[in-house]
Amino acid sequence: MTPPRSEVPEPAVRRLSLYLRQLEALKLKQVTTISSRRLADSLDLTDAQVRKDLAYFGQFGRPGVGYEVIPLITRLRQILGTDRVIRTILIGAGNLGSALASYHRFATKGFEMVGVFDSDPARNGEQMGHLTVQPMAQLNRAVRDSGARLAIMAVPADAAQSVADQLVKAGVRGILNFAPVRVTTPDDVTVHDIDMSAELEQLSFRVNMTDVSDNTRSKAV
Amino acid sequence: MTPPRSEVPEPAVRRLSLYLRQLEALKLKQVTTISSRRLADSLDLTDAQVRKDLAYFGQFGRPGVGYEVIPLITRLRQILGTDRVIRTILIGAGNLGSALASYHRFATKGFEMVGVFDSDPARNGEQMGHLTVQPMAQLNRAVRDSGARLAIMAVPADAAQSVADQLVKAGVRGILNFAPVRVTTPDDVTVHDIDMSAELEQLSFRVNMTDVSDNTRSKAV
Numbered sequence: 001m002t003p004p005r006s007e008v009p010e011p012a013v014r015r016l017s018l019y020l021r022q023l024e025a026l027k028l029k030q031v032t033t034i035s036s037r038r039l040a041d042s043l044d045l046t047d048a049q050v051r052k053d054l055a056y057f058g059q060f061g062r063p064g065v066g067y068e069v070i071p072l073i074t075r076l077r078q079i080l081g082t083d084r085v086i087r088t089i090l091i092g093a094g095n096l097g098s099a100l101a102s103y104h105r106f107a108t109k110g111f112e113m114v115g116v117f118d119s120d121p122a123r124n125g126e127q128m129g130h131l132t133v134q135p136m137a138q139l140n141r142a143v144r145d146s147g148a149r150l151a152i153m154a155v156p157a158d159a160a161q162s163v164a165d166q167l168v169k170a171g172v173r174g175i176l177n178f179a180p181v182r183v184t185t186p187d188d189v190t191v192h193d194i195d196m197s198a199e200l201e202q203l204s205f206r207v208n209m210t211d212v213s214d215n216t217r218s219k220a221v
Numbered sequence: 222m223t224p225p226r227s228e229v230p231e232p233a234v235r236r237l238s239l240y241l242r243q244l245e246a247l248k249l250k251q252v253t254t255i256s257s258r259r260l261a262d263s264l265d266l267t268d269a270q271v272r273k274d275l276a277y278f279g280q281f282g283r284p285g286v287g288y289e290v291i292p293l294i295t296r297l298r299q300i301l302g303t304d305r306v307i308r309t310i311l312i313g314a315g316n317l318g319s320a321l322a323s324y325h326r327f328a329t330k331g332f333e334m335v336g337v338f339d340s341d342p343a344r345n346g347e348q349m350g351h352l353t354v355q356p357m358a359q360l361n362r363a364v365r366d367s368g369a370r371l372a373i374m375a376v377p378a379d380a381a382q383s384v385a386d387q388l389v390k391a392g393v394r395g396i397l398n399f400a401p402v403r404v405t406t407p408d409d410v411t412v413h414d415i416d417m418s419a420e421l422e423q424l425s426f427r428v429n430m431t432d433v434s435d436n437t438r439s440k441a442v
Contacts, residue, residue: 010232011231011232013423013426014419014423016422016426017416017418017419017422017423018419020422021401021402021416021419025402042403043403044403079426080422080425080426080429081425081426081428081429082422082425086425088421095319095320095323095324096320096324098316098320099316099317099319099320100417102316103316103317103417103418105401105417105418106417106418106421108418109418109421109422111418111421111425149428150421150424150425150428152421173428173431173432174424174425174427174428175424176420176421176424180242180326181242181246182263182264182265187431188431190424190427190428190431192420192423192424192427194415194417194420195238195242196321196324196326196327196415197238197324197326197327197329197330197332198235198238198239198242199397199413199415200309200327200330200332200371200373200397201237201238201241201301201303201330202234202235202238202413203371203395203396203397203411203413204301204302204303204307204332204371204395205234205237205300205301205302206395206411206413207302207370207371207394207395207411208301208302210394210408210409210411211394
C-alpha cells in the first residue's frame with residue numbers, strides 16, 4: 001500500500017523533479033535501464049534514499065535490472081501531473097516576466113504558456129515570445145477560453161495579493177509566486193513561492209557554514 | 222548549547238529567510254516587537270515551529286514580550302552572512318541573466334552585483350543596469366579585484382560545468398545555479414540549485430493533490 005500523497009514529505013516530492021530530469025537526460029542518451037545506485041550517484045544521494053522516495057508512489061524497478069527509464073519517466077510525469085500539457089498564464093511583463101515568457105524549458109517539461117498579462121497599459125500589445133501582452137481586464141475570459149490551470153506571478157510585492165485574488169476569481173488552480181510576499185488564497189488554490197533573494201541567502205548561509213567547518217578543520221590539524 | 226550549524230535541518234534554514242522577510246516588513250511599519258504566535262500566523266506556521274527554528278541559533282525573545290524586531294533582524298542577517306555586503310557576479314547575459322542583473326531586491330538583501338560576464342562576444346559591452354557585460358577572459362581578474370564571493374550562473378545546461386570550473390578557479394565560494402543540470406565543485410565551493418521548471422512541477426503536483434482530496438471529500442459526503 002502506498003501512503004496518501006499528502007503524507008509524502010516535501011523533500012521527497014522535490015527530488016521527484018530531480019529524478020525526472022536525470023531520467024530525461026538518460027533517455028536522450030538512449031540509456032534504457034539504470035540502477036538505483038547509479039541514479040543516486042548522479043545526484044549525490046544514497047541509493048536507499050532513491051528507493052525510499054520512489055516507494056511512496058508504488059513499486060518501481062526490478063532486482064538486478066534497476067529502473068526502466070521510459071516507463072519511470074511516464075510514471076513520474078503522471079505523479080507530477082505533467083503527463084498532459086498544462087496551460088499556464090503569466091502575470092507581469094517586466095524584466096523577470098519577460099525572461100519567464102521566453103523560458104523554453106517550461107514547454108519541454110509540459111507547461112504551455114497561453115497568455116501574458118500586465119496592468120501597465122504601456123506594455124499592452126508588446127510582443128513576448130509568441131504571445132502578446134494583454135490587459136488584466138482580459139484575464140477572466142482568457143483563463144476560461146484557454147482552460148489555463150496554473151499562473152506564474154512576476155509582479156511587485158504590493159500588487160501580489162490583488163493579482164492573486166483576480167487569478168482565484170478567474171478560476172486558476174495554482175500560482176507560482178515570484179513576489180517576495182505571502183499571498184492568501186482559498187484552500188483549493190495552491191500557492192508555491194519562489195523568492196530569489198532568499199535563495200541567495202540560503203547559499204550565503206551554506207558558504208558561511210563551510211568557512212566555519214574549514215576553520216574547525218584547520219584548528220584540529 | 223546551540224547545535225553545530227551543519228545539523229540544522231534545511232527547511233529550518235529556509236524559514237530563516239522567511240522570518241527575516243516578515244521582520245523587515247514589520248520594521249518598515251515601525252513595529253518594534255512581535256510574539257512568536259503573530260510571526261507564525263503571518264507565515265501559516267505554528268508558534269512552536271518558529272520558536273524551535275530560532276532556538277537552533279540561540280536564545281531569542283522574552284516571555285510576555287516576544288521578539289524585538291530590530292535585534293532579531295540583525296542576528297538573522299549575521300546567521301545568513303548578509304550582515305555585510307556580499308559581492309556577487311553574474312554569468313550569462315541572456316533573458317534570465319538580464320532580469321537577474323536588474324533584480325533590485327538582491328541589493329536590498331545585502332548582495333551587491335559587481336560584474337556580468339558572457340561568453341558570447343556579441344553581448345560584450347552591452348549595458349545591463351549599472352554594469353557592462355564583460356568577456357569570460359576578464360573573470361579571474363574581476364573576482365580578484367572585487368573580492369566577489371558568490372556567483373549566479375544563468376547559462377545553458379551544456380555550458381554549466383565548464384563555467385562552474387572557471388568560477389572555482391577564479392576563487393568564488395558559492396554558486397547559485399539556474400542551469401537545469403547538476404555541476405560538481407570541490408568541497409569548499411557550495412552550489413545551490415534553482416530549477417524553475419521543477420518549481421512549476423512542484424506546484425502541479427500539489428494542485429493534483431488538492432484535486433484528489435477534493436474528490437475524496439465529495440465521495441465522503
